[in-house]
Amino acid sequence: MNHIALKMLMGDTGKYIGIVMGLTFASLIMTQQPAIFLGIMSRTYSFITDVGLPDIWVIDPKVQFVDDIKPMQDTELYRVRGISGVEWAMPMYKGLLKARLTDGTFQTCNVVGLDDATLIGGPPVMLEGKMDDLRRSDSVIVDIDGASEKLGKPSLIPGGKPVPLKIGDSLELNDRRAIVVGIAKVTRTFQSQPVIYTTYSRAKSYAPKERKLLSFVLVKAKKGQDLVELTRRIRESTGLAAYTQADFKTLTFEYFIHNTGIPINFGTSVLLGFIVGAAIAGQTFYNFTLGNIMQFGVLKAMGTSNWILLRMILLQAVLVGSIGYGLGVGLTALFGFAMRHTILAFKFPWQLLLFSGAGISLICAFAAIISILKVIRLEPAIVFKG
Amino acid sequence: MNLAVRCQNVVKVYDTGGQKVTALNGINLDIIAGQLMMLVGPSGCGKTTLISVIAGILDQDEGLCELFGENLLTMRSKDKLNFRAKNIGFVFQAFNLLPSLNAAENVSVPLIINGMKRTEAERKAITLLEQVGLGARWKSLPSQLSGGQQQRVAIARALVHNPRLIVCDEPTSALDHETGRNVMKLLKDVALHKDRTLVIVTHDARIFDFADRIAEMDDGHIVEVKG
Numbered sequence: 001m002n003h004i005a006l007k008m009l010m011g012d013t014g015k016y017i018g019i020v021m022g023l024t025f026a027s028l029i030m031t032q033q034p035a036i037f038l039g040i041m042s043r044t045y046s047f048i049t050d051v052g053l054p055d056i057w058v059i060d061p062k063v064q065f066v067d068d069i070k071p072m073q074d075t076e077l078y079r080v081r082g083i084s085g086v087e088w089a090m091p092m093y094k095g096l097l098k099a100r101l102t103d104g105t106f107q108t109c110n111v112v113g114l115d116d117a118t119l120i121g122g123p124p125v126m127l128e129g130k131m132d133d134l135r136r137s138d139s140v141i142v143d144i145d146g147a148s149e150k151l152g153k154p155s156l157i158p159g160g161k162p163v164p165l166k167i168g169d170s171l172e173l174n175d176r177r178a179i180v181v182g183i184a185k186v187t188r189t190f191q192s193q194p195v196i197y198t199t200y201s202r203a204k205s206y207a208p209k210e211r212k213l214l215s216f217v218l219v220k221a222k223k224g225q226d227l228v229e230l231t232r233r234i235r236e237s238t239g240l241a242a243y244t245q246a247d248f249k250t251l252t253f254e255y256f257i258h259n260t261g262i263p264i265n266f267g268t269s270v271l272l273g274f275i276v277g278a279a280i281a282g283q284t285f286y287n288f289t290l291g292n293i294m295q296f297g298v299l300k301a302m303g304t305s306n307w308i309l310l311r312m313i314l315l316q317a318v319l320v321g322s323i324g325y326g327l328g329v330g331l332t333a334l335f336g337f338a339m340r341h342t343i344l345a346f347k348f349p350w351q352l353l354l355f356s357g358a359g360i361s362l363i364c365a366f367a368a369i370i371s372i373l374k375v376i377r378l379e380p381a382i383v384f385k386g
Numbered sequence: 387m388n389l390a391v392r393c394q395n396v397v398k399v400y401d402t403g404g405q406k407v408t409a410l411n412g413i414n415l416d417i418i419a420g421q422l423m424m425l426v427g428p429s430g431c432g433k434t435t436l437i438s439v440i441a442g443i444l445d446q447d448e449g450l451c452e453l454f455g456e457n458l459l460t461m462r463s464k465d466k467l468n469f470r471a472k473n474i475g476f477v478f479q480a481f482n483l484l485p486s487l488n489a490a491e492n493v494s495v496p497l498i499i500n501g502m503k504r505t506e507a508e509r510k511a512i513t514l515l516e517q518v519g520l521g522a523r524w525k526s527l528p529s530q531l532s533g534g535q536q537q538r539v540a541i542a543r544a545l546v547h548n549p550r551l552i553v554c555d556e557p558t559s560a561l562d563h564e565t566g567r568n569v570m571k572l573l574k575d576v577a578l579h580k581d582r583t584l585v586i587v588t589h590d591a592r593i594f595d596f597a598d599r600i601a602e603m604d605d606g607h608i609v610e611v612k613g
Contacts, residue, residue, distance in 0.1 A: 003504055004487065004495065011486020298482045301443045303471025303499050305464065380443040383478060384434045384555045 001304070005312035008292055009319065015291065019284045019320045020327070026277020026363055027328020030270060030356040031348075032335055037266035038352065039345030044256045045249040046187035047094075047110075051121045054218035055227055057248045058089070058234055061241040065255035066248065067191070069094055071212035072240065079238050080217045085230045087220040090115040093203040094215040099196070100172035103154045109146065109194045111173065113203025121218055122184075123197055129167050129182025134199055140173075141182035146194020173206040190256075192343065274359055281324065282367040285317065289371035293378060301380040309375050313368055321364035325357060389452075390551055390583035391417035391440050396449035398435050409435040410446065411606035419454075419550075420580040422573075422596060425587045427603035433587040434555060436603070440585060441553045442470050454550060471499050475544030477573075479556035481536040483528040489515055489539045490524040496547040514542040517576055534565035538572060545577055552577055554586040558593055570596045 010016050042049075047066055048057070058080050060070035080089040093113030098106045114121045114134070122131050127144055134141060142151060142165055151171065152162025165171070169180045178198070186195050198206070204213050219242070221230050227244045234242035243251060257263050289296070296309060336346045396413040399406050409432045417423045417440075425433045438444035439451050442458040450457060454473065458466055475496070476482075483492045493511035498504060512524045518538040520531075528536050537557060544552050557573070558566030570593045578584055586597070594600060599613035 001498060004484065004491075004498070007486045007491070008484065011484075294482060295484050298476070298478075298484070299495070299499070301441070301470070301476055302496055303467045303469075303474075305467050381435075381438040383443070383476065383482060384438055 001308050001312055002315055005315045009316045015288050019281055019288060020324050022277060022280035022284050023320055023324020023360060024327040026273060026281055027325045027356055027360050028331050029273025029277060030359045031329055031332040031352055033266055033269045033273060034352055035332060035346050035348045038347040041253055041256060042347045043188055043190040043345055045252040046189055048245060048249050050124050050186050053120055055221045056219040056231055056242050056244055058217035058219055058240050058242045065252040069215045072214045073212050074214050076214060076238060076240060077217050080219060080234060083233055083237050085222050085225045087222045090118060090120045090218045091200050091214050092121050092216040092218055093200055093213055095207055097173050097206055107150050109196050111196045111203055111206060113198055113200040116199045116201050123186050125185040127183045127185050133181035136181060138177050138179045139181040140178040141184050141197040142180050143186040143195040144183050147183055151194045176206055278363040281363050285367035286370050289374055296375045297378055297380055297382040300378060301383045306376045310372050313372050317364040317368035321360050325360040388419040389416050390419040390454060392452040394450045396439060396446045396451050398446050408606050413608055415601055415608055417583060417585060419583050421598040422578055422584040424597040424600045425603060426589055426600055431603040432606045433603055437553045437585055437587050441474050442466055473550045475549040475552040477540050477544045477554035477557045479559055481540045483536055483539055485528050488525050488527055489520060492539055493542045493546050500547055511546055514546045518542045518572060533561050537569050541573060550582055552584050556588055558590050563592060566593060
């Protein structure tokens with residue numbers, strides 16, 4: 001009977017494509033919109049991901065997320081270094097500074113100051129130049145997106161694309177000269193501002209004079225050290241906040257979840273996609289069953305049991321669901337691939353496949369249940385009603 | 387004299403939006419095995435309701451209806467389905483072929499319902515199609531066949547599992563006179579034999595001469611049985 005069920009489903013090409021398209025649309029919306037949402041949200045903590053090496057981030061207890069800089073005194077670094085279980089602890093400066101470009105305009109940049117000696121916390125990928133070049137005077141490393149776009153030099157052609165910064169070019173940070181010695185690839189941040197790396201001491205000289213300028217203390221735990229226990233010791237010894245890398249990402253992620261309209265906006269979009277997809281696919285599938293009600297009646301009159309009819313409808317629902325889901329997920333993957341070099345945020349973890357898979361299953365189950373109820377309640381005597 | 391169908395005081399009342407309509411009002415009818423019985427009468431007289439009860443696809447409210455000595459009303463649902471699948475063939479006014487299946491696949495459906503493998507069922511279906519003169523058209527979809535050809539496919543479908551009773555609802559009313567008579571001739575030649583009974587509902591007077599007996603109905607009653 002499976003063969004008959006499939007032939008019934010695919011026999012009416014128009015309706016079949018309609019159901020599959022409805023489910024494809026629902027699957028696309030349920031996958032693509034959350035992928036963009038996750039992409040945007042992952043940018044909120046992309047800086048933490050890029051720094052990578054330290055196990056623990058020590059920050060001011062009032063900090064709510066990674067860009068919420070509340071500077072500490074430099075002496076805190078030495079207090080952290082003195083705690084047992086700490087392999088090393090390095091300072092890091094992070095702040096928003098205005099860069100004056102060659103055409104006289106200003107651009108706010110994310111300036112990151114790395115430990116002068118070790119340069120720990122530097123960009124994950126160097127495209128041009130070397131990290132060690134940061135030891136040269138006035139040197140900075142600029143991220144490729146910032147160098148190509150916001151920090152680029154004005155085009156010689158009016159309205160043309162900016163000319164990317166290259167090694168040897170200079171800009172001004174707080175009236176001090178900065179010379180580009182390297183171009184790096186970093187993950188885009190939430191605010192998509194250019195990222196400029198320099199040494200900790202030089203970053204402090206660029207920054208406006210303040211009593212406290214230490215943004216983070218980056219800590220590497222000794223081998224075999226329990227990170228949760230170490231963070232507890234750091235908190236108790238210093239009165240500062242200490243998070244593992246994963247916990248600091250979670251803190252940042254949750255700040256954006258609870259304090260911005262992003263989740264509700266995307267949530268609404270996903271919910272609408274789900275409802276529209278469910279309505280289109282559910283109604284088309286139900287209409288398909290209604291359209292075939294006489295055929296189901298004939299099968300029932302001939303002696304087909306409700307159980308077999310139920311299996312036939314479930315098979316039809318599973319088939320259209322699988323095809324629609326596959327197409328939707330495939331289109332989302334293509335979308336992500338096509339947008340990989342653009343500013344668009346996109347993150348497609350395997351959990352998202354489960355999420356949209358569950359959504360499509362729900363739609364198909366709903367459509368199948370209302371169709372099955374109709375067929376089960378069907379009086380086989382309908383076959384003689386012309 | 388073997389009885390295929392025995393109806394005694396069969397009553398069926400429909401509830402249509404609070405209004406009771408008595409479709410069968412104490413039907414008494416015996417149908418002899420191996421005969422072609424026609425149920426005739428004006429529209430709304432209860433013919434279709436009666437063959438639905440006889441075929442076991444509608445339960446009567448009162449009375450007894452036995453099919454080959456079995457009371458379908460008291461059967462368990464599963465047994466009733468199996469009984470119907472094995473013993474009854476259907477021919478409908480609007481053919482009711484599955485539009486996305488070809489002729490052979492349509493004919494093979496009762497065999498598949500009875501548990502036969504698809505390839506074997508389709509092979510047997512093609513043999514049946516040859517008997518009804520459509521051997522060369524076994525791959526055709528219903529939409530590619532004329533009305534008469536579709537009805538012949540429907541007859542092959544009703545016969546393929548060798549049922550003991552074939553119920554036909556207005557099998558000629560959608561066909562022109564000549565095609566209708568050809569279909570009836572085919573039914574009588576191919577379908578009818580001593581172990582198989584045909585019950586045909588019709589008000590097409592042009593085919594009455596094919597009947598062994600004719601039961602005339604009116605207003606839920608059997609008015610007269612001729613022959």
